[in-house]
């Protein structure tokens with residue numbers, strides 16, 4: 001409860017900050033965008049990661065005003081950048097099942113005039129499968145507005161393939177749990193390879209998450225994986241650092 005109260009104050013006190021983790025085109029290593037990852041500067045605890053506060057925010061309902069703040073900040077960045085770089089925002093289950101997301105996005109798109117295709121929303125299988133019918137309608141509405149939709153942590157849910165059949169999406173993010181051991185674990189190599197092939201066959205983009213080694217890059221390029229994200233390229237970083245990096249492409253490995 002203490003943590004919960006502090007979280008509500010944190011929003012008013014502007015203790016949250018967007019961090020951006022670059023996403024690169026694998027063939028060129030050019031930065032093509034970033035995933036938005038929230039950070040909390042707690043006055044006593046220091047930097048607190050989202051794994052520790054997103055579940056509490058989700059439980060308490062704070063995720064709605066917090067998620068709105070994240071989307072507003074993200075759209076402000078896209079508006080300031082005027083084109084080319086994409087930003088991907090994580091949506092929680094509560095944001096997907098609520099009624100406020102579409103009106104919020106409509107307002108943000110109208111006020112900013114940004115190209116909706118530069119905004120991508122990441123939804124995990126487990127969040128979408130809490131209410132599949134509703135999620136299907138939501139994703140359809142998002143895509144009707146030109147907003148991109150990615151499945152996050154693909155392969156870790158209980159229904160990845162039915163998800164592909166049920167939902168209209170633009171991109172698959174291969175969970176880093178599969179990428180981690182592609183060099184050493186033949187099963188993971190097969191799973192990643194098949195997922196990339198599946199994405200291509202369905203006309204979807206594919207991002208490999210958690211790329212940490214050149215050997216992983218070589219494997220992924222060999223399978224024609226389009227895009228990647230991971231510590232090899234860059235860790236999540238403050239917006240100013242990302243802007244400096246994106247101004248000096250490509251990323252040195």
Ligand code: G
Nearest residue numbers: 036037038049050051054070090091092236
């Ligand atoms: O950087 P990492 O520790 O940065 O992020 C951990 C998890 O927190 C990720 O799985 C990510 O999906 C989640 N997360 C990060 N930022 C946000 C956010 O703004 N909203 C939601 N709902 N989840 C987030």
Ligand code: G
Nearest residue numbers: 080081082083084085243244245246247248
């Ligand atoms: O405008 P310029 O040629 O410097 O842009 C270089 C790259 O940085 C482009 O890919 C551009 O899209 C990207 N970029 C977009 N907005 C910004 C920004 O606000 N700051 C920086 N440094 N780069 C940006």
Ligand code: G
Nearest residue numbers: 090152153209210211212229230231232236
């Ligand atoms: O939403 P999602 O769970 O996919 O969020 C990405 C998470 O993965 C964040 O916590 C981010 O900090 C983390 N991450 C990003 N790149 C790497 C990486 O190369 N290795 C590891 N171990 N974690 C990563």
Ligand code: MN
Nearest residue numbers: 035090122152
């Ligand atoms: Mn994500």
Ligand code: NA
Nearest residue numbers: 152153173209
């Ligand atoms: Na993920």
